[in-house]
Amino acid sequence: MSSEPAPDREPRLAARVAALLAPHASLLALATLLVLTSTALTVAAPLLLQKIIDEALPAHDVALLGLLCGGMITAGFLSNLTSLYQGRLIYRVGQRVVHDLRMKVYDQVQRSPLTFFASESNSRTQSILVSDIGEISDTLTFSLQSLLLSGTGLLAAVGVIMALNWKIGLLSIVLALGLSLVNRRLARRRFMLTNLRQDRVADMMRRVEEDLSYLGVVAGRTLGRTGFQRGRFLAASLDTARLTFEERMAGRTGYAWFGSALACIPPAIYWVAGTAFPEISVGTIIIIAMLQMRLTDPIENLMLVSADIQSSLAVFKRVFAVMDLETDPSIEPSREERDGSAGTPLPRPPATLELDGIGYSYPGAARPALTGVNLTVRPGEVTMLAGPSGSGKSTLGLIIAGLLTPLQGGLRLAGRPVDPRQLRGVVTLVPQEAPVFNASIRENLLFGRPDATQDDLERVLGAVRLTSLVRSLPAKLDTVVGERGYELSGGERQRLALARALLSPSPILVLDEAVSALDVITGAEVHASVLHHCADRSLIFIAHRIPVLAHEDTVVLIDQGRVTEHGTHAGLLDRHSAYAHLVRSQTTVAAPAPAPAPVPDTAGQPDS
Template sequence: MTGASRWRRIAARFRPHRRAVLLAVTLMAVSVGLSAGSQLLLRRLIDEALPRHDVTAVGWLCGGMLAAGVIGTLASVGQTALTHRTGLRVVRDLRADLYDRVQRRPLGFFTENSTAEVQARLVSDMGGISEILTSTGQSVVFAALGLIAGFAVMLALNWPLALISIGLALLLNLANNVLARRGRVLARQRQDGVGEMMRVVGEDLSLSGIVLGRTLGRQEWQRDRFGTVSERIGDLSYRQRMVGTNAWALSAVTFACLPPAVYWLSGTVFPGLTLGTVVVIATLQLRLSGPIQQLLQLSTTVQSAGAMVDRVFDYLDAPATVEPAGPVTPGPVPALRVRGVGYTYRNRRALHDVDLEIPAGSFVLIAGATGSGKSTLALALAGLLPPGEGVIEVAGSGPADERRLRELVTLVPQESVLFNASLRENLMLARPGATAAELAAATSAAALDELVARLPDGLDTTVGERGYQLSGGERQRLAVARGLLAPRGVIVLDEATSALDPATADRVVRGVVDHAGGRTVVMIAHRIPALHAGDRVVLLDGGRVRESGTHEELMALGGAYAAMGVRRDSVAPATAAGR
């Protein structure tokens, strides 16, 4: 992205706030104009009022300078408030758009990019952009207006000296651009390093990272890894700051020579200048050196911030293929049909031409060895992974896209995702308006009621970071209870009882089916739970459906399912619910 297009896109974000921007710029112009006007009053004070000892003129001129200073300060305060409020609103909207775009990226994006990298763009990069759009942006406009006003006054007083000053500013700008380009490259490298550091910290200083490092005796390696990344960021930061310092030093040395040059020119080349004119020109030269040096430094800052803007727009420009699911309204439980579904990851084929019937209100067990494609099929059924081949149909409605499937299916994954909040808050994420009776029914179905009764604060007990104040089995049961509360007609349990002992797992499965109340339950498991007559079993092998039928049919077949060592007496009597 070129510099012009980058800042054009940022400028477009200010269009809804153009009135506030116009008012802020007007207040800046008033402040700068009054400051420049006070210099003309100073010239008259030195050349006319003071030599004549005109007390009245001195009073009026000093009063005018005082009024200009007070009014200019008030205008500056007003524009600062407008600038910061408007800039922060633009940043808020930009950050929200970035969050929304990342949230709608396909699952592959999250497997290829670390969470820390996403956080770096949402927090660190957006923080840098916020600084540019508020304080830095205000300083740039102020300095530019100050230069324009100062040069205008100098042109009015002595145009040759004004042209010399303008030429000097242009030469300094050319020299600074060379340094600014280098600073931008270093800034992008530094921001990439910050993302890497956040990834390392997220991995090594999380609870799981601490446990891993201590149990494997790799704490020193973790510390060295962090130190390497930190040292790289420090080196890039030093080089980036030195680029800015060199630009400042170049302008500082140049402007140190200006006052003597003005006095020499006034005494030799332009001997007709009045004392007031000489003093005002020398004062303006010194006062202009500040905005020029500020613009040179800010130019480096803005160029460096361009790297952050590019990183943010890299995400904003990426396609967002996942549409939010619509509101779920009660309706008949759907029957699903999987037709020729296949899926290939970057380095392997996961599913091959899968055909599958999932009748409404049924219980379907999907079994198979590790790597057989069970979890991939679960993601496809839940509308989280679009099939590379084939379709998933809803009986009576035809092929369903991912959004439609997410409105019909809820997935309870093997790795429970819990927030650092209470059990109640984690449960009500699935149904914000859940009643106490509904929460109690869900926790009972997931065999979690005894735990809740033992906790001092019951459902209001905090589960800790990622739920680590609970055991693995308790986290899984909490996730199952949450899935039962979700208003979906199909529940997919992907190894959701893998951390439970067989007796508790069977109790949870029975509770899920009983609580489902006619909803479809699809269970993915290595360990075969207690089945009932009529329950369907699908055996995946190498991403293909190898066998499909009821438990009795597959045992009678004597094939791969029977060879898994499943007991014939694992079939329980049918329940009143129809299983």
């Protein structure tokens, strides 16, 4: 993303900002009406003061003096009251717009293709959702309110001055226009600096996310690079501070000169009125001077608000860039999902999943990740996807789970074409780095099935051999596992994620290196227990370490995105195939496994 939009894009950017406010036009109109009322009441006070000076005081008219003073008090009270309510309206509109905008950005990112999350920094998304939209909140509340108050106050003051003496009023208008033109040039630099600063803030957040995470701290300490990590954060922080200072100070020198110039106006009015316009009354001269003094704050506020709005356009640009991201059509909610009506029910198990000529390529990749993959997954069968690193096994798992849309070929369930959205309703994937949330063990499990009972939770914990661990914890199931689950070991995190997947009602499970963090003995026991627990489900294993398989289990060997061997476990071993060589090289027991039985969850077993 460029640091500053092209000039011809600015009108379109402003139009999009205006479109955000359009649904709240009625509230904004009411707020504007209250601002006009407050401004009129504010202007009334000096006019009443003019009458006091020119008429009531010289004539010693107590009744008129009381009436005029009472009018000033009433005008001041009503002005502040209307100002209070218009502020409430502006804040309400601002927060509604910010909430809507934040949800639109969240939804847009959530609907983005899976490849977006691999290439885009999560800290940048966080910066936009929190920092950028937070700045927009300030713009839509404080800046918008200041714009309305200062703008109407300036117009009202100029109008009264014009009525009292049009020559001085004309001078005021010329001055305001001149300052506005100069301010536009000053604001452009602040616009550019704001955009650069937000990029640096995102970079700094990325450093914090990487270096101060559990894995970042471990890497820095074990490799002796903590000083390097601190140094690059220091550089990012200094750069952010420098840009923030330059942004805040941009145009401040000009504003100081303008303030000094405006401060010279009242003495000049007294001098001009006393020499060139002797016929003007004392009250009129004082009121003109007061109103000219009141021009100072609105003009300076308008200059600052204009700069804030100009700089906030850079923030809006970043937010709109996210809102314009390409989305994955398969993530879009269907009409049935939006209105809550039931769609056409998918075939439930037993049902056969067929992959026909599946092909996929990642953007910018030198070769396709998958080419012409054919595969049949029958109900209750175990399928093993094997192959070297980078062969395309995990990509195939993502396609089967409906997380990637194949670029060639298609998928069928029970003979009917099925799209990625429907696949996600019948397939659950457990990746090697499965997410564990900073919540309790119970909450992590219920994420897979919110209506699961206590018995359900205990059953899946037993299946992955976590019962003893949970019982040993002070809060049992309600123990919080920490950021990314780092209160648990790597193997415990993997088993917790696997237990969550076992809770899901999906008839097909894809386990991608789901027990890679376990030792050989524990991994074999969990594998056997999962087979028993999922006897009525289709299981697809993706692993470098081949688990114990039965004779009839299906094996698919993938190399450079193509299926090079496909058959049963026993059949491929008998042919002395590449798969057989892979199994022997890992010294995996090749004998057919007996009918698996539940493995008791005993304490004291090793875990990596």
